Amino acid sequence: MILRLTRLLLLVLTLALPGLALAQTSDPLDYDSWDRLATRAEEMVQADSAPQAAFDSIRNSLTDWRTKFQEAESTNATQISTVKAQIEALGPAPKEGETEDQAIADRRKALTEQLAQLQAPGIRATEAASRADSIIANIDKLLRSRQTDKLMRLTPSPLNPINWPAGVKVLSGLGGALATEMSGQLEKPDPYATARERAPVIVALLLVALLLVARGRLWIMRLADLLEKRLAWRAQRVIDFIVSFGQIMLPIIGVALLVTALIQTALFGARWTEFLMAIGVVLSAFFAAIWLAGRVFPRTDRQSAPFTLQPERRREGRFLTVSLAILAAVQGPFGDWVVQRGEAVLDTGASTSEAVDSVGKLLDAGFGVLAFPLQVLAAILLFRFGQLLRRHLRNETSASAESAFRDRLVGLMGNALIAISVIAPILGAIGYVNAANALIWPTIMTLGLIALVLVLHLFFTDLYVFVTRRDDEGRDSLIPTLIGFLLSIASLPFAALIWGARPADLLEMWTRFRNGISVGGITISPGIFLTFAIIFVIGLMATRLVQGALKTSLLPKTKIDKGGQNAIISGVGYIGIFLAAVVAISSAGIDLSSLAIVAGALSVGVGFGLQTIVQNFVSGIILLIERPISEGDWIEVGGQMGVVKAISVRSTRIETFDRTEVIVPNADLIAGQVTNWTRGNLTGRLILPVGVAYGTDTRKVEEILLDIAKNQSLVMMNPEPTVIFNGFGADSLDFEVRVILSDVNFIMRVKSEMNHEINQRFTEAGIEIPFAQRDVWLRNPEVLQGVQPKPAVEADTTPHPVTREDLGTPQPGEGMEGIERQDGGSDGGDR
Known part of the structure; x- marks a missing residue:
């Protein structure tokens, strides 16, 4: 009975599997809707007439579809791999003119058709994803072109007095619109009814807001002073930074409560609400700039400062920072509100195309006149800021290469600020107001971003010193440097947004990075890299654990000498690293077959340029396997004699008897003559x-x-x-x-x-140990005595020994030409 039920179940599964396979090959995506969306997007790009908001909306839809297509590319991946394995199991396909068994041919044909059917959804999804990529790229290119055209647009010069009334008209139009809106609110039957109903809440909000704005910073400063007196010096800077955040948060919360209280009165319309929120942004920027300026240019020397400046220069730096922040806030949210509402006010009543063109010219002239004074004032402040950075260079003495590099960057930044402060007003005066705005205001915001990165780096450095309980030398260690590098990398997206990049551009870059970068036919994505790194690290840790167990537990209990133990441990390490790399590559799904040509080229490079390194590496492996020398051996090689301290795969370290270390390439130990005094035994x-x-x-x-x-x-x-x-x-x-x-x-x-x-x-x-002696014979001793030689007939030419007393003192200019040396041995007596 059980056997029959089993057969029946197998028959049902056999009949159901083809249906399941076909069901999996069905396509869940609505390609008709996709085709309509893609066609509409292509028509919009071709027409180039839709506003940016419409392009952003349809681009978001295209991005969503592309994500769906990319997920659908792996449809039926398991079945596809199974069918491919079945096809490979049939063997290679017959070449042209050859035949194979009919059963095998029929099976190969059926599997090929099944593989094509399984691959169809993925291929279609890949094609649709490519189309989405192309449309998105065209939209981004069109929007960047529009942005460039806007920057290079020439508007009426703000220096021309003819254009000044346009600025007055824009301001009067905005003021009139605000006054009209307020009048309309006050003309209601009971405009204060809502304010009376919410009076307790509004009064409470106003009191708390005014208290936080007026006294919040003072409370935080007193709290910081109190904590600083009771904490250790390592914790003072960390706590001071954390507490100082209250100098931003409390006033900003007060500003938000103040704006909320005013809006709760219901006395302000839409334009007034936007106006109040813009003012709130400016005030928040003011308090944030005060905090940031106090951290970059501290009031006292007890705080870490990124720049070396005198107290009066630090005071100037705080003033410049706050002033630039206020100007940037006025030009930013407040300026955008002026532009949007100004267009709405002036466009009212413009019905014909000529009227629209006239309003456009009036807007360009008016906004140029209003923006130019802010540009000039900001340029003056930037010029002074650049001079302040250059003054830091005069006060700083670079004691290391790192500080010298940092000082060069500060000098370049100061020169760049001075150059921008000169170029931007000139562009604005000519009429390139948008280009001047795009140059000077992002520069100010970039300065704020750099200052924030410096402040955060100082905080994390202080935190590292506090946690590790290290003195100030810990500030120059590796960890604070890595923290600064990571903060700089993290600030790059914000810098890109400051300089005009759209969030969609950054998302597109992240999408492409997440999908992977193709290198030599291999796609490397963050997921693949992370998988490889994790598995390789796990394998490396396992290898180190095995090496430690062998070194401390197993090998010391064997009769293998120390050199053999080290060779086994090193061999296990190399094998473990190789296996960890292979397993990591396989687990990450990296196909190295496409790198065969690159590997061949590298082998040629190894054969020529790296042959010495490879020779030493192979020699090191031979030394570890054959062990002609071991650690602790007394050897003599190449005229150097000493004790072997360590054997690596490239070289061997020898300590001579005068305590100097000699690095000997392993190839010299294999190919050269080596004397090992203690290899076999110590005798x-x-x-x-x-x-x-x-x-x-x-x-x-x-x-x-x-x-x-x-x-x-x-x-x-x-x-x-x-x-x-x-x-x-x-x-x-x-x-x-x-x-x-x-x-x-x-x-x-x-x-x-x-x-x-x-x-x-x-x-x-009484046994004498002889030593070599020398006798000096003078052929003409009278030359050294300073006397006239005797006549030749009476001269005594017989050589005879003389003593030191006979020599006398030689006169200047008299040589030793008459001295002759005769060596003689010793027969045991004195001479």
Whole structure:
């Protein structure tokens, strides 16, 4: 019964699987809707007449569709891989003119058709994603072109007095619109009804807001002073920074409550509400700038400061920072409100195209006249700020390469600010008001971003010093430098937004980065890289754990010597790293087959440019496997003698007996001649030459030397020490003492002790140790005595020795031409 049920179940599954496969190949995406959207987007790009808001809306829709298509590209991935494996199992397809078994051919055809059916949804999704990519790229290109045209548009010059009434008209139009709106609100039957109903809430909000705005910063400063007196010096800077955030938050909260209280009165219309919110933004920027200026240009020397300036210059820096922030806020949200509402006010009543053109020219002239004074004032402040940065260079002394590089950046930034402060007003005066705005205001906001990064870097550095309990040298360590680098990287998207990049551009860049970058036919995405890094690190940690277990637990209990243990541990490390890399590559799905050509080129480079490194690497592996030398061996190679301290895959480190380290390439140890004094055992022979004067009893000398050798504790008695009478030398009778030491590492100490004993025993026995002597004969001694030579017939030409007293003192200019040296040996007596 069970067998029948099993067969029935297998039959049902067999009939259902094809239906399931076909169901999986069905396409869940509505391609008809996609085609309509894509066609409409292409028509919009072709017409180039829709506003930017319409392009942004349809671009968002295209991005959503592209995400769906990219997810659909992996449809039926499991079935596709299974069918491909089945096709490969059938063997290679027959070449042209060849045939194969009909059953295999039919099966190959069926699997090929099934594979095409499974791949169809993914191929269609890939095609649709490519189309979406193309349309999105065209939209971005069109919007960037519009932005460029706007920047390069020439408007009426604000220096021309003819255009000044336009600015007055824009301001009067805005003022009139606000007055009209307020009048309309006050003309209602009971305009204060809502204010009376919400009076308790409004009064409470106003009181709290005024209290926070007026006294909030003072409270925070007193709290910081109180905490600073009770905390350790390492924690003072950290707590001071954290508490100082209240200098921003409390006043900004007060401004928000103030604006909210005014709006709750219901006395203000839409234009007044926008106007009040713009004023709130300006006030918030004012308080934020005060805090930021106080951190960059501190009032006291107890706070860390990024710039080296005198107190009066720091005061000027705070004033410039706050002033630039206020101007940027006025030009930013407040200026945008003026532009939008000004267009709405002036466009009222313009029905014909000529009237619209006239209003457009009036707007350009009016906004140029209003923006130019702000540009000039901001340029003056930027010029002073650039000079302030240059003054920092004069006060700073670069003590390191890092500080010198930072000072060069500060100098370049100061020069750039001065140049921008000159160029921007000129552009605005000519009529390129948009270009001047796009140059000067992003510069001010970039300065604020840089200041914020510097302040955060100082805070995290102080936090690192506090957590690690390190002194100020911890500020120059690696971790604070990495923190500064990460903060700089994180600020790049904000800098791009400041300089005109759209959020959609950044999202597009992130999407492309997330999808991966193609390098040599390999797609590397953050997910692939993260998978590779995690698995490789896990493999590396496992390898280190195995090495540690072998080094501390297993290998010390074996009879393998230290060199062999090190070789095993190193081999396990290399094998583990290789396996970790292979497993990580396979798990990440990286196909290295496409890099075959690159690998071939690298092999050629290895064969020519890296052959020395590869030779040393292979030699290091041979040293670790064959172990002709080990750590602790006393070796001599290339004229260098010392103890092996470490063997790596590229070189071997030797410590000489004068405590200097010599790095020897492994190839020299394999190809050259190496003397290993302690490889097989520690025994070694010492040969000590000894010479005695002629006439000495040689048997007595032999007896004394043999007795001295046997009395040394490190001299082995098997084989016994021997004394050899080598022969008759030029100056002495030559002997050799030959002994075998149990530990050759003490050869110099034994040699020294034996020399001491020989000298003492020879002195007691009256045996002389000869030494080479020299006799000086003067052929004409009278030249050195300063006397006239005798006549030739009476001159005594027989050489005879003279003493130092006979020489006298040579006169200036008199040489030593008559001196002749004659070497003579010693026969044991004095001369």
